[in-house]
Amino acid sequence: MSTTAGEVPVAGVGLRPVAVLVVIFTVREGKLQVLLIRRSAAPYQGWWSLPGGLLSPGEGPDQAAVRKLEEETGVRDVYLEQLYTFWDLDSREGLAVAYFALVDARQAHLAQRQEWPPAWWPVDGLPPLAFKNEQVVDYALRRLRAKLEYSNVAYSLLPESFTMSRLQDVYEAILGRRLDKRNFRRRMLSLGIIVPTGRREKEGRHRPAQLYAFKERRPVLF
Amino acid sequence: MSTTAGEVPVAGVGLRPVAVLVVIFTVREGKLQVLLIRRSAAPYQGWWSLPGGLLSPGEGPDQAAVRKLEEETGVRDVYLEQLYTFWDLDSREGLAVAYFALVDARQAHLAQRQEWPPAWWPVDGLPPLAFKNEQVVDYALRRLRAKLEYSNVAYSLLPESFTMSRLQDVYEAILGRRLDKRNFRRRMLSLGIIVPTGRREKEGRHRPAQLYAFKERRPVLF
DNA sequence: CCAAAAGTGTTTACGATACACCCATGT
């Protein structure tokens, strides 16, 4: 006997605890970093882990991810994408719907908890993580690197306008290697994801630079 | 107060009905087709829909997808990948973890139910579907086309050995356009995903063709 | 001998990469 998708919930059958889990990336100090919190409850009490939590009543996974993101960083309207749904993370029956988000560290205000406040950690120097969160971070990182090549995801890591050099810094931090300045500029402009604003930057003790902006500040594929 | 990923399930909080949903593709009669079943229960009773159903006790989504696939087609050990977790499909509180699978139609034996047996439908001529299953099929199709370009997923749509022309048929059916024979052959061989077996095909009233096999009959990216 | 499918090379266009010097500004 076969049932079909969207079956009416039957009490006690197929009911599972569902959590979300958010891999929040930023580029800070020239490095790609991830937001981690410390668990206040067992198991893994005191261990670093990804932010997350159970769905609230009536709430879908997307909404829960948005909520968690805002609780931890104060930001909204950033790049947020569903990653994968894990099942065996905690060897219980629960599901964890994982997301990844990209935030501009300058616009994020981390939750100021008394003890065990959240913190940015460089992806290449993470502490031991609760459950199998390493696996989730790896997965998110692969996806991020892939998307960087053919989408405008980086918009969410930068202020509205920025110089070509700052943009390149972001790409280099995420890809983990240096890029050629001329080729990079050519590629960005020919992809057509950014446009010059006409204004110039005044900061710094050097030649003022052209400012650019993303054409679209929301997810677009090319 | 923030909780962390992998939280212990609290009775009644965050518990949701969880279903799986499987988009089963095959290439038949020169066309890419999807397996559909008809719903035996309300809502959408009698409508065509994707196979799926609630998780059984103790079962994870992956296992449930494998089980469903086998129930409907009799096959195991085929390409099966998690696609996306939908929430708003049926406007209830339930989650649907969607998968897509690729099966060789010659090896599949569809479940022989008395009424409303499952059937293959060409993707470009689907009937109206229950819930928002069209959206799921679209998503699966995009992913399949993308993966075809840089992976060996097609192994799961063909017998162990096959001619270059049969392989090309599969690619053309999925991509929905004709490909150049010489370029196709060159690309397949230079990607290194298939190798000649040395044997030749004897079927047909034409020149016997070289047989090829996939190097790996399991998911590999390139 | 005819129909049907197998098999085979070359040319062209485009995008990706490698590479080094001059310029404008503030101190």
Add this chain to the structure above:
DNA sequence: ACATGGGTGTATCGTAAACACTTTTGG
């Protein structure tokens, strides 16, 4: 004047695409 980062062009390579005829076989 000098230190700092901004800004620019060309040559090369490799991959992707376009393109048509000959060969082998069975009937």
